Amino acid sequence: MQRQLFHQIGLPTVGMILILSLAGCAPEADKPLEEVNYRLKWLYNISVVGDLYALDSGLFAKHGLAVNVKPGGPEKDAIKELELGHAQFGVASADQVIRAVSKGSPIVVIAQLFQTNPxxxxxxxxxxxxxxxxxxxxxxxxxxxxxxxxxxxxxxxxxxxxxxxxxxxxxxxxxxxxxxxxxxxxxxxxxxxxxxxxxxxxxxxxxxxxxxxxxxxGIRFVANSVVTTRKMLEERRETVHRFIKALLQGWREALNPANKEKAIALVLKYNKETPEEIVRQQLPATRILMMPSADFEFGTIDAAAWQQTEEIMLAQKLIPVRVYVEKLLKPIGK
Amino acid sequence: MLHRRIYQFLMIYFTGFAALMLVKYSLDLSDYVIPGFSEIWSACRRYFGLYLLAVLNTLSIAILGHVLSICMATVVGIIGRLTIWIGSFIRVAAYNIQAYPIVAVAPIIFILLGDGLSSRLLIAAMICYFPLLLSIIGILSEPVSEIEHFFESTHRMKWQLQVKIRAFENIHKLMTVIVGSATLAMVGTIVAEFIAANAGIGYSIRIALYQSDLAKILVALFLIGICTSIYLVFLEWLGGIIKERIGSI
CATH class of the missing domain: 3.40.190.10 (Periplasmic binding protein-like II)
Structure with missing residues (x-):
């Protein structure tokens, strides 16, 4: 009777526990990738080399993400797409961010790409x-x-x-x-x-x-930064972390002189219109603007520069009132 | 009582505006994506005068370009109606040239002529010229057999008379084409200003776009619509007078 009960209830229970345990140990790669959209500020060119590197080297996938890296352009505004839910991450310039927040947009800055405005x-x-x-x-x-x-x-x-x-x-x-x-x-x-x-x-x-x-x-007007919505940061914090981790790694690797050839080949792969000799000159110029020193921590948000940007916009009446920009800066990279 | 064209425009504009507001409030979007009433009103109070002057500037170029196109299309259309090789050449050339997108040609024009009045005028004229030309060629190439036959059989037919007969018999069509191309002239001027000029409402829209300021763009669109409608009303009135005069001959 006891043996029969074990066969009827015990064995399937043990089996289920085993299956669930094994599923928990399954490699990360077997999990379906989480899809997110990332809207760039501009078309594919040297200024997005790190974004392309993260995508092409499988860094996003390694962090469990299927990222649709979408080129930007003059009429594309990442912040608007974030609000409308068409994208989860985007690249926007500081003035765009400050202007948007002054109009009630729920945006936060999670990493700064250019340390010097290009x-x-x-x-x-x-x-x-x-x-x-x-x-x-x-x-x-x-x-x-x-x-x-x-x-x-x-x-x-x-x-x-x-x-x-x-x-x-x-x-x-x-x-x-x-x-x-x-x-x-x-x-x-x-x-x-x-x-x-x-x-x-x-x-x-x-x-x-x-x-x-x-x-x-002395004019430190911040340029491109990575942005997301406040809601995204609060409700999908882990996704934001994984995204930014992969992205910053992509940028670091793309700007590493040891990976120069791969980075150049990548830009040429996505942008066939720019001659190779030009891309070769563009890459070191980009490195200087994004990595002021070899040991610089890529993605660092320069709060003082953001505050100066806000001051400038306020002085020129580009925003009606102060937005207290420091409240928007949510560095995730560290 | 408002003219039909004006209240039609107002209906379209405010329907679009209501749809925007519906999207804004139903999706709870910020003023950055779609501005609210207070921001639009504030932009209206602040920029109405400035934008009105810009629209009038654009409209003046558009009218000039339109008149220029009508004159050119009439002359070329008269030659293009011929069945000999030159007429055929003009027709084919007009079809081919109008197929080029103006945004691709405009940068060349701006490099050659700079970003002043001449470039804006040329682009405005180009955008409305070709549709106008093709319509005029079509109208003037179509024989009015029952009238022309008499003059041909009596050997009194001259080209001037032929053009007059065909234009007179198709005056309704010609007026419709001219009124229709007026909006193209306005669009052409705005496109030119948007691409490279330093004045006009197209230039103002470009600045507003740089600043992601949809409130300013909505004010600009309102003024463009109203001013274009008034110009169309004027053209229709002018057309009415011409038809009346011709009818009384």
Whole structure:
């Protein structure tokens, strides 16, 4: 009777316990991957090399995630996609984040990609010698009305007490002709992505060029950072942790000089329009902006720079009231 | 009493606006994604005057481009109606050129002509010119046999007379095409300003987009719609007078 009872109840129970125990010991890889969408700020180029590296090297998958890395673009706004639920993570510039939060968007910053804003101004040192900010007086300076560069330049002029009437602000677009023709002395561009392309053209024309870095003049306006929603951070904290861990590892590996060839090949794989020799110049330029020193902890959020960004936006009335940006910074990487 | 075109626009605009608000409040979206009433009202009070001037600036270029296109399309259409090789060449060329997307051609125009008035005018004219040209060629190529036959059989037919007969007989079609192409001229000017110009409402929309400010864009859209509707009302009124005059001849 007892043996019969053991066969009827005991054996299946032991079997179930064994199966459940074994399932618990199953390797991570057997679990279905958790799908998330990650909206980049821009198209696939050198500025997203770490994102592509994390994807292509299987780092996301290793952390149990199936990440759809979606390219951004001029009309794509990661923050809006986060709110609408189309993406769980995104890349946005600090001014976008501050502007969104000032309008009630529930966004938090979980890692900072660029430590130095890539927005620089290219100029010809022979024609336009720039030793101090005061040398900007009397110059024709390109700005994109409504863009980051306008905010940065106005902040720079204000910081050094240069009246806007002392310079000529020239509205720029993608066409560099006014700069090539010498009508504009300083032209805004992205240090890592565009400067190598324009630099090559100037060098071919036998001209020297230099770059003006606003951060060296005390304007630390934060650029791209990784963002998510407050709800995501609270309700799926473990997913956020896994995502950021894989992402930061991808970036560290992509920017590691030992992985240079792999990183270049990856950019060329996703962006067939940019010549290899340009990508080779873009990579070290990106490294400098993201990893100020070899031992720098990638993804560190520079709270002081964020606060300065907020101050600038407040002073230029780009936001109506203070958002207390430090409350949005939720570093996950450490 | 509002004109039909204006109340049609108001109905469409406010239906779209209501749909946006419905999405905003049903999904509990922040003002960053879709601005609320107070933000739109505040943008309206702050930018209405500025944007109105910008829209009028755009409209003036659009009207100029439209008139230019009508004149050019009429001249080329008269040549293009011919059955000899030049007419055939013009028709084929017009079909091919209009197939090019203006956003691809515009950067070349801006490099060659700069970002001033001439580029905006040219792009506005290009966008409305080709549809206008093809319609005019179509209308002027179609013989009005019952009238033309008389002049041909009496050997009194000249090309000027042929054009007059065909235009007169198709005046309703011509007016519809001209009114329809007016909106294309406006769209063309806005596209040009959006791509590279330094003035006009297209330029203002671009700045607003840089700042992710949908409230400003909604104000701009309202003004664009109203001003375009008023221009269309004016054209229809003008068309009515022309038809009346022709009818009384």
């Amino acid at each position: 927005m620089h101004w290219i100029f010809r040192p022979d024609k336009t010698p720039l030793k101090t900010p005061q040398d900007l007086k009397g110059k024709t300076i390109g700005i994109t009305h409504g863009g980051n560069d306008e905010t940065i330049m106005r902040a720079l002029l204000a910081k050094y007490g240069i009246q806007e009437s002392a310079v000529t602000l020239f509205s720029v677009r993608y066409d560099y002709t006014p700069f090539y023709q010498g009508k504009v002395d300083l032209w805004p561009l992205y240090r890592n992505a565009q400067a190598p392309i324009i630099g090559v053209k100037l060098q071919k024309a036998g001209e020297r060029f230099d770059l003006m870095d606003p951060s060296k003049m």
